[in-house]
Amino acid sequence: MTQKTGDTQAPTLRGVYPIVVTPFHDDGTVDYASLDRLVEYLLEQGAHGLGLFGNASEGYTLLAEERTAMLTQIVRRVNGRVPLVASSGHTGTLAAAALSREAQDLGADALMVLPPYLLKPDGEGLMVYFDAISKAVSIPIMVQDAPLMTQVAMPAALLARMAREIENVRSAKVEAPPTAPKIAALRQALGESGGGFAIFGGLNGQFLIEEFERGAAGIMPSSDITSTYVAIWNHLERGEKAAAWRKFTEALPLIRYELQPGLGVSAAKHNLAAAGVIRSAAVRHPTQALNAAGLAELAVIREMHRAHS
Numbered sequence: 001m002t003q004k005t006g007d008t009q010a011p012t013l014r015g016v017y018p019i020v021v022t023p024f025h026d027d028g029t030v031d032y033a034s035l036d037r038l039v040e041y042l043l044e045q046g047a048h049g050l051g052l053f054g055n056a057s058e059g060y061t062l063l064a065e066e067r068t069a070m071l072t073q074i075v076r077r078v079n080g081r082v083p084l085v086a087s088s089g090h091t092g093t094l095a096a097a098a099l100s101r102e103a104q105d106l107g108a109d110a111l112m113v114l115p116p117y118l119l120k121p122d123g124e125g126l127m128v129y130f131d132a133i134s135k136a137v138s139i140p141i142m143v144q145d146a147p148l149m150t151q152v153a154m155p156a157a158l159l160a161r162m163a164r165e166i167e168n169v170r171s172a173k174v175e176a177p178p179t180a181p182k183i184a185a186l187r188q189a190l191g192e193s194g195g196g197f198a199i200f201g202g203l204n205g206q207f208l209i210e211e212f213e214r215g216a217a218g219i220m221p222s223s224d225i226t227s228t229y230v231a232i233w234n235h236l237e238r239g240e241k242a243a244a245w246r247k248f249t250e251a252l253p254l255i256r257y258e259l260q261p262g263l264g265v266s267a268a269k270h271n272l273a274a275a276g277v278i279r280s281a282a283v284r285h286p287t288q289a290l291n292a293a294g295l296a297e298l299a300v301i302r303e304m305h306r307a308h309s
Contacts, residue, residue: 013198015048016230018223019056023278030066034278039077041277046230053087056222061284075107089114093129097136110140117150123158134168142171160189163197171198180210187215204258212236224271250308253301262288267298
């Protein structure tokens with residue numbers, strides 16, 4: 001690992017990058033026709049970029065050949081209109097580097113990388129892991145700081161060190177609650193030289209306004225109410241804080257409902273199916289599906305949200 005010498009490789013990632021859900025047929029196979037419709041829908045909704053194969057994509061259920069086929073199709077469909085950020089982490093360093101290189105070769109514009117979460121390395125081990133991935137690619141790496149999922153802690157000082165010393169680490173997705181203070185701490189740790197380092201929020205955008213005010217460059221929510229997140233983000237970019245809060249408050253019941261552990265993906269898919277974007281709301285085991293009571297609750301909240309849209 002060597003010290004970086006300037007910010008000529010600073011990322012351009014900014015805005016709302018929904019995590020693209022993976023549409024399945026009722027038999028569990030990937031629905032590639034629905035995937036095409038979903039990608040176009042997200043672009044029509046104003047997405048500034050797309051996140052692929054994340055937790056909300058059920059990336060943990062996909063076969064290697066499915067990931068390859070999906071990324072190939074999405075790259076072809078998007079055709080350079082927005083950046084594509086593909087998740088490429090793994091429990092092993094060699095495998096993560098290989099997955100990252102493959103995603104780059106297939107056309108991903110950036111990578112979102114979880115740390116190893118089976119055998120959990122210390123800070124030095126994490127530096128080795130991300131440096132190995134960086135050496136395998138030439139596109140930006142977004143370090144995914146998601147300790148609720150991985151149980152791997154990455155303090156702000158460590159993330160800032162990665163930004164300084166690992167060539168292609170140019171972004172971080174902060175999902176370590178409380179997220180806004182963590183983003184502020186990371187901005188401070190980066191110092192004046194870290195102005196081009198893009199910090200994104202996640203966790204379905206529940207604190208996106210506070211994160212923006214602490215220096216976040218973007219948000220990666222689910223993909224069912226993208227136009228709402230874009231409207232909030234655009235208000236914030238224009239300095240219209242009161243309007244951003246009004247729009248956020250209208251969406252909060254749905255944002256909150258989708259934050260239920262294990263059920264958010266099913267809820268988002270049902271919303272997209274109800275809108276006619278995807279054919280089926282099917283999920284793959286071990287992802288949980290909403291039961292009848294949950295579907296009834298979601299329908300009420302969805303109609304409330306639609307009335308405000």
